[in-house]
Amino acid sequence: MGMRMKVNWSEGAAIELAQRGYVELPGLLGREECEWAAGLYEERELFRSRIDMAQYRFGRGEYQYFRDPLPGLVRDLRDALYRRLVPVANDWAEMLGSRVFPLDMDGLIEECREHGQTRPTPLLLRYRAGDYNCLHQDLYGEVAFPFQVVCFLSEPGRDYKGGEFLLVEQAPRAQAMGRALRLRQGDGLVITTRHRPVQGKRGYYKVNVRHGVSPVTEGERWTLGIIFHNAK
Numbered sequence: 445m446g447m448r449m450k451v452n453w454s455e456g457a458a459i460e461l462a463q464r465g466y467v468e469l470p471g472l473l474g475r476e477e478c479e480w481a482a483g484l485y486e487e488r489e490l491f492r493s494r495i496d497m498a499q500y501r502f503g504r505g506e507y508q509y510f511r512d513p514l515p516g517l518v519r520d521l522r523d524a525l526y527r528r529l530v531p532v533a534n535d536w537a538e539m540l541g542s543r544v545f546p547l548d549m550d551g552l553i554e555e556c557r558e559h560g561q562t563r564p565t566p567l568l569l570r571y572r573a574g575d576y577n578c579l580h581q582d583l584y585g586e587v588a589f590p591f592q593v594v595c596f597l598s599e600p601g602r603d604y605k606g607g608e609f610l611l612v613e614q615a616p617r618a619q620a621m622g623r624a625l626r627l628r629q630g631d632g633l634v635i636t637t638r639h640r641p642v643q644g645k646r647g648y649y650k651v652n653v654r655h656g657v658s659p660v661t662e663g664e665r666w667t668l669g670i671i672f673h674n675a676k
Contacts, residue, residue: 453528461532461591465613465636465653466625469593472632477517478597482666484515485568492563497577503656505575507669509567518566521595522670523549529591529634529672536590539641539648545589549672552589556674561585565671571607572664577657579612581638584675592637597666599629604663611635614652615642624658637671 453469461467473481484490485508492511497503510518526549537544546552556562561584571577582592598604608624615621627633639650657665 458532458535461634461636462536462640465640465651466611467634468627469632469634470628471630473595473597473630475629478629478666481517481568481595481668482597485570490515501578502580503575503577505569505571505577507567507569510564512564514564514566518668518670522566522672525593525670526552526672533590536641540650552587552672553674556585556587559586561587561674561676563675565673565675567669567671569667569669570664571604571657571660573660573662576659579610579654579656581654582671583638584673587673588637589672590637591634592672593670594633594635595668595670596627596629596631596633597668598664600626603629604660604665606659606661607665608658609633610656610658612654613640616649
């Protein structure tokens with residue numbers, strides 16, 4: 445399936461991402477694309493591993509990591525989003541004195557390979573009633589792109605209840621602050637993978653960010669996760 449890309453990316457979106465640690469991308473995918481992507485879950489040959497979250501105390505529910513080659517829609521989505529996000533990533537790298545990232549996905553994949561990170565990380569997640577995801581960060585090695593994108597494949601209220609997306613940030617020497625977000629089917633959400641820069645009196649400092657999902661109370665909730673860096 446080809447992908448209908450609909451990203452209204454602007455300088456304002458980059459500013460919002462820095463200020464809040466996330467930015468919404470309404471209508472990133474159409475309903476047909478969402479249903480098609482969720483339907484891939486039973487095609488086991490497309491995936492390299494399946495994770496039962498309860499087994500590892502990650503929460504409850506399950507997800508599967510895609511294997512290479514990625515399905516066309518997933519590959520095209522990852523490539524298009526990376527091109528929009530890498531300039532912001534490199535602005536943040538300058539602020540924080542950290543690594544600068546290649547300007548395209550091929551360059552990032554090669555950098556990951558040099559650090560022993562060869563396994564693809566885009567994934568499909570399925571939540572049913574009672575399922576949830578504990579607060580975490582998706583870090584798989586030394587190379588970690590500072591953003592990832594969550595694509596919401598189900599419609600809240602119609603397909604499921606509960607299951608809010610959770611973001612919690614922890615500034616140094618401060619109490620943690622949380623947000624609960626509910627996005628529509630087809631919406632995307634760019635989030636901070638690890639931390640975001642904040643201007644202080646002596647330059648920029650890091651605010652740590654974790655994400656998760658509150659318990660689903662009814663129905664079935666599907667998401668597609670686009671993580672850019674590979675895993676070891």
